[in-house]
Amino acid sequence: MPNAAASKTAITPRRDEDFAEWYQQVIRAAELAEPSDVRGCMVIRPWGYGIWENMQRQLDAMFRATGHRNAYFPLFIPLSYFAKEAEHVEGFAKECAVVTHSRLEVDADGKMKPSSPLAEPLVVRPTSETIIGASYAKWVQSYRDLPILINQWANVVRWEMRPRLFLRTTEFLWQEGHTVHESEAEARAETLRMLDVYETFVRDHLAIPVFSGEKSESERFPGAVRTLSIEAMVQDRRAIQAGTSHFLGQNFSRTSGIQFQNREGKQEFGWTTSWGMSTRLVGTLVMAHGDDDGVVLPPRIAPTQIVILPITPKEETRAKVLEACDQLARKLRASCYVDLPIEVEVDRRDLGGGVKNWEWIKKGVPVRIEIGPRDLEKDSVTMSRRDQSVKAKEFMAMEEFVQRASDVLMSIQENLYERAKKFRDDNTRKIDNKKDFYDFFTPKNSAKPEIHGGFALADWSGSREIEEEIKNDLKVTVRCIPLGDCAQAGRCIFTGEPSSRRVIWAKAY
RNA sequence: CGGGCUGUGGCUCAGCUUGGUAGAGCGCUGCGUUCGGGACGCAGAGGCCGUGGGUUCAAAUCCCACCAGCCCGACCA
Structure with missing residues (x-):
């Protein structure tokens, strides 16, 4: 299976x-x-x-x-x-x-x-x-x-x-x-x-x-x-x-x-x-x-940015593998990511390799490095990024990874932002009439509401009564009234009254 | 603070209707086999059955009260 x-x-x-x-x-x-x-x-x-x-x-x-x-x-x-x-x-x-x-x-x-x-x-x-x-x-x-x-x-x-x-x-x-x-x-x-x-x-x-x-x-x-x-x-x-x-x-x-x-x-x-x-x-x-495998941390905020997982299948190579892990950790700590030493941890716990790997996935550590006997022979490492598939692995020389580590972290940070921004933008919509507004915020399955809605940019007169009504009907509120002078006058989609700008509506935590 | 549901090993729960030696899975400990992977076998540890009272020869089980938690409302970063 x-x-x-x-x-x-x-x-x-x-x-x-x-x-x-x-x-x-x-x-x-x-x-x-x-x-x-x-x-x-x-x-x-x-x-x-x-x-x-x-x-x-x-x-x-x-x-x-x-x-x-x-x-x-x-x-x-x-x-x-x-x-x-x-x-x-x-x-x-x-x-x-x-x-x-x-x-x-x-x-x-x-x-x-x-x-x-x-x-x-x-x-x-x-x-x-x-x-x-x-x-x-x-x-x-x-x-x-x-x-x-x-x-x-x-x-x-x-x-x-x-x-x-x-x-x-x-x-x-x-x-x-x-x-x-x-x-x-x-x-x-x-x-x-x-x-x-x-x-x-x-x-x-x-x-x-x-x-x-x-x-x-x-x-x-x-x-x-x-x-x-x-x-x-x-x-x-x-x-x-x-x-x-x-x-x-x-x-x-x-x-x-x-x-x-x-x-x-x-x-x-x-x-x-x-x-x-x-x-x-x-x-x-x-x-x-976060994703369906747990937390996904942006490198800049992760308590540990890179975790090194020693693979020690054979007792006779164990010491060497651990030594190589420590050595890599030292080198990484000596290099910087956004002006601070990279935070590295070698996970030496006596646990099954798979268990350990999954623990770090669930914790959202940005980069996982595996080093085992086969890597030692080639002086290489196996890298997995938390912003990519759990199974995805990249192989490279240890020295190369030391050089690239900071760039990899930067790339993950950027990727997470881009992903979040795309999600936000894909679910942000200009809405111009009351019906579309209500449709946007009404789940198709009312018994077990699916994920729906998002941010609606809609003109609003500023009326408190309307705000109250929308909140009662849909649990949707005005999240904020954007600042800046890119405002365009329009008409409130609920009352037809003049509106100075679109405001952001959403269901909120 | 209203309405509904639930409290049983660390976690998720069964047992309660019909009272009679406290259970399972996961997790944990030990040993062994596996292992570039969330593996498996065997052996074990661990529970005033939410709290207090009542009924009864006997209560996780029935009754009452209280407490706590979850979901749905009102309130909120």
């Missing part, structure tokens, strides 16, 4: 059978993360955390390069701080974890019970605008103290109803940038600049193309004047917000008292921004590039 074996995929079900289940299975098979006993929370395992660490390191460098510095603010926010900005509280009220006691006591039944109620409850940060604002208020007196350009790497808690690994968990890791500026124009420019950083990062490092734009009023961050986002398409053709950047106007500086004497000598409230990206990106990465 060679055919059956050849068509067998490492992950069951396949993406086209049940995408949601496929996603869970991939994460488990690749050992990225697992659900914990704590409701809605996950354990991020080394391979998944390694991906996050790479994202952190690379994003952090970009923040530094744009003049930002890291700092750290408290996990707990006094309820009174949090409640100052009316829209902000309202937006987050339903998903706050609140600390109300400071100790445990053993009760009559021998059970531990909270005691010593706090004078003021503390909210576990769902986001830090208010607590950071309290510090900024102390730091800012003069226009000379501005801008403040600070980022924080932290965990936050949002008591969501329906958690999914990486995409939506009660606790998640993220970075949140919080800046203060002396003028509206400067703050608005900062918002755009960071959106651009995000777009660049996701495109060049994660190999995922995005659309960027402004959120509609209904999707805006609670308390923001303007929310920008980047929107990626994953393989079930749904949209996923990969990063956001908010222009907060003076809303938060007013409530936090961030005030300064401006160049004219007058008191003025600071103009603030905030922007963030989270571990959700790991899930995005999985859904954007």
